[in-house]
Amino acid sequence: xxxxxxxxxxxxxAEQAAKLDAVIAECTPDVSKLMHVMQEAQGxxxxxxxxxxxxxxxxxxxxxxxxxxxxxxxxxxxxxxxGQYAISVCLGTACYVKGAQEILDExxxxxxxxxxxxxxxxxxxxxxxxxxxxxxxxPVMTVNDDVYGKITAADVAGILAKYKD
Amino acid sequence: MEKMLNxxxxxxxCSVPYxxxxxxxxxxxxxxxxxxxxLKEMNEIGACRFCVVEVxxxxxxxxxxxxxxxxxxxxxxxxxxxxxxxxxxxxxxILSTHERKCLTCVRSGNCELQRLCKEYNVVEDDKYDxxxxxYELDYxxxxxxxxxxxCILCRRCVAACDNQGISVIGANARGxxxxxxxxFELPLGSTSxxxxxxxxxxxxxxxxxxxxxxEKVFSAISDPTKHVVVxxxxxxxxxxxxxxxMPIGTDVTGKMFAALRRLGFDKVFDxxxxxxxxxxxxxxxxxxxVKNGGVLPMITSCSPGWIKYCEHYYPTExxxxxxxxxxMQMQGAIIKSYYAEKNGIDPKDIVSVAIMPCTAKKFxxxxxxxxxxxxxxxxxxxxxxxxxxxxxxxxxxxxxxPDEDCDAPLGQGTGAAVIFGATGGVMEAxxxxxxxxxxGKSLDNPEFHDxxxxxxxxxxxxxxxxxxxxxxxxxxxxxxxxxxxxxKDGTADYTFIEIMGCPGGCINGGGQPVQPASVxxxxxxxxxxxxxxxxxxxxxxQRKSHENEDVKTVYAEYLGEPNSHKAHELxxxxxxxxxxxxR
Numbered sequence: 001x002x003x004x005x006x007x008x009x010x011x012x013x014a015e016q017a018a019k020l021d022a023v024i025a026e027c028t029p030d031v032s033k034l035m036h037v038m039q040e041a042q043g044x045x046x047x048x049x050x051x052x053x054x055x056x057x058x059x060x061x062x063x064x065x066x067x068x069x070x071x072x073x074x075x076x077x078x079x080x081x082x083g084q085y086a087i088s089v090c091l092g093t094a095c096y097v098k099g100a101q102e103i104l105d106e107x108x109x110x111x112x113x114x115x116x117x118x119x120x121x122x123x124x125x126x127x128x129x130x131x132x133x134x135x136x137x138x139p140v141m142t143v144n145d146d147v148y149g150k151i152t153a154a155d156v157a158g159i160l161a162k163y164k165d
Numbered sequence: 166m167e168k169m170l171n172x173x174x175x176x177x178x179c180s181v182p183y184x185x186x187x188x189x190x191x192x193x194x195x196x197x198x199x200x201x202x203x204l205k206e207m208n209e210i211g212a213c214r215f216c217v218v219e220v221x222x223x224x225x226x227x228x229x230x231x232x233x234x235x236x237x238x239x240x241x242x243x244x245x246x247x248x249x250x251x252x253x254x255x256x257x258x259i260l261s262t263h264e265r266k267c268l269t270c271v272r273s274g275n276c277e278l279q280r281l282c283k284e285y286n287v288v289e290d291d292k293y294d295x296x297x298x299x300y301e302l303d304y305x306x307x308x309x310x311x312x313x314x315x316c317i318l319c320r321r322c323v324a325a326c327d328n329q330g331i332s333v334i335g336a337n338a339r340g341x342x343x344x345x346x347x348x349f350e351l352p353l354g355s356t357s358x359x360x361x362x363x364x365x366x367x368x369x370x371x372x373x374x375x376x377x378x379x380e381k382v383f384s385a386i387s388d389p390t391k392h393v394v395v396x397x398x399x400x401x402x403x404x405x406x407x408x409x410x411m412p413i414g415t416d417v418t419g420k421m422f423a424a425l426r427r428l429g430f431d432k433v434f435d436x437x438x439x440x441x442x443x444x445x446x447x448x449x450x451x452x453x454x455v456k457n458g459g460v461l462p463m464i465t466s467c468s469p470g471w472i473k474y475c476e477h478y479y480p481t482e483x484x485x486x487x488x489x490x491x492x493m494q495m496q497g498a499i500i501k502s503y504y505a506e507k508n509g510i511d512p513k514d515i516v517s518v519a520i521m522p523c524t525a526k527k528f529x530x531x532x533x534x535x536x537x538x539x540x541x542x543x544x545x546x547x548x549x550x551x552x553x554x555x556x557x558x559x560x561x562x563x564x565x566x567p568d569e570d571c572d573a574p575l576g577q578g579t580g581a582a583v584i585f586g587a588t589g590g591v592m593e594a595x596x597x598x599x600x601x602x603x604x605g606k607s608l609d610n611p612e613f614h615d616x617x618x619x620x621x622x623x624x625x626x627x628x629x630x631x632x633x634x635x636x637x638x639x640x641x642x643x644x645x646x647x648x649x650x651x652x653k654d655g656t657a658d659y660t661f662i663e664i665m666g667c668p669g670g671c672i673n674g675g676g677q678p679v680q681p682a683s684v685x686x687x688x689x690x691x692x693x694x695x696x697x698x699x700x701x702x703x704x705x706x707q708r709k710s711h712e713n714e715d716v717k718t719v720y721a722e723y724l725g726e727p728n729s730h731k732a733h734e735l736x737x738x739x740x741x742x743x744x745x746x747x748r
Contacts, residue, residue, distance in 0.1 A: 002338055007436060050748065054348075054746075063332030064746070067348070072339070
């Protein structure tokens, strides 16, 4: 699936920038550590926006296209930030047969975003994840650390309302 | 001594050095293994699986382009039933996602995929029916179009871009979504692409091609109110014959002028004139910089791909660039000023067309500060390929044309101008004039062999009656980087540097006829084409720019001196720092 590129403005803190600088400095000029640096960067920012990839490219002296090529090849790299409330819908086998796709579709419709995207206000992000091991509660979705099990599409509006304060 | 291995290819015994790739070993016994993704020393990735061959004892077919021979007694079959079947299946699978609009494709008849389909008897172009992504065409760059619907993902364009040190395209996403594009899917026109067109001449199919201006030029020619003037660059005469199946390196100067006249251009001029003019302006600028403590080293500005590269990648070093316009733009400016005035033609009625070996010229003619006479110096740039297509469309039998000369008064060119088309040529032309100006003596032999040849970076030192001149030459922007890093850190102790955007110079420009990988991998295309220019130079009565009578006349009648106020207005330009990515 093609990854959607976030249009949400990039926010950076001095602390985050310093962390990334340190990782780049530690790994440069060994370009074989590019993936490692990208993983660390995603750990720092939650995703890999243009500014972060550009910084990695400049720091490690590799073309930006090489960084972006890697970022779009591997599923683990995100081009959209995580929201204040990160929603995950389990699409593991048990949840899927119990209708998790309908829940994902309903969330997508209500939030106006697709999977692996973030709302423009930065409040919600949506992820379709693999089995989280709570098959007895299928279908399952999580909002940050809150777990909601045995839900239906009709429950989605109520759950979202709890986080719209 | 390297270890030799005795092997057999298709039962033919031969002896090859340890580690030889199968594809090279096969060539030694006269067998050309077909390829799609392989470009020698540029793209050796074994990705397309078209070059597969059978190695006796191997678990599966192997890719001949990357498989090294390491065992004595290796037996290889390059054309067995199993091999042919595999290659056919590869083609059928490629066709399953290829937009098969061959009739309207610019590469029809010159497409490597099309040729292989014919050779391998592919009879069903839709044997496999599967998911087929649809891509929007990218028209954002000034010079070219990218059509990913025709892309076969061989990555030759990516290798060509990397080979230039640009790398603004690559493979994005994965699986069926894999596509060649720029970072963050930016349109090519918003990147630091330098418009060199090396991706175009390396593409095996019709996925990348120049923006075609032939219809606009045909329309201008048909318009009785327009005075349509054409000029042809030095390097075009060394390659145009390839469009008509002539041997690589055939000098077709005379037939080229004859063809342009038969196409209906009102005047047929030669960019050689402006190349000589460029030397007069550039040499004067250089001597002025040397005498008056100007910024050195001074760097040539003829190659618009190089200029765009400098603007994106070395924006702090722009004052090293000569302020001279390229010969094409100079010729255009003189056409719409001197020529127009002399012949009583309103410059607004002139359509100025340039035949160029270059795609970056399509970008250059639209730059700011390239309208010396108040009108764009150049209205349309056509590549060598486009001219070839126009000649075909007009039914002109190129091979049977007589040799003709170009028109006066902007037609005369010296041997120094002709060699502008090969790396080191501008330097040699400048040296011929500088040597005579500085020493006041006539050169016995105008040839400077140290600056010739296809090496990426060259250096030479000359002592001209006590004046020491140290020069450097680079072709291909990856090689330019070597010199520019020195310029940037202040260690470039050269007086003058020549840089051409394309490897080998204009003879290998992105607007030149496309030669398939089978030729590129086995023939020294650049050297053969350059040879035609050096022979042309050697056979000219005049070989130094300052001996050009037409140029002398233009100075006497119109411009005054080189670098005069009028010359500056018409023949010089300015540069701008450009961002790497424009989001």
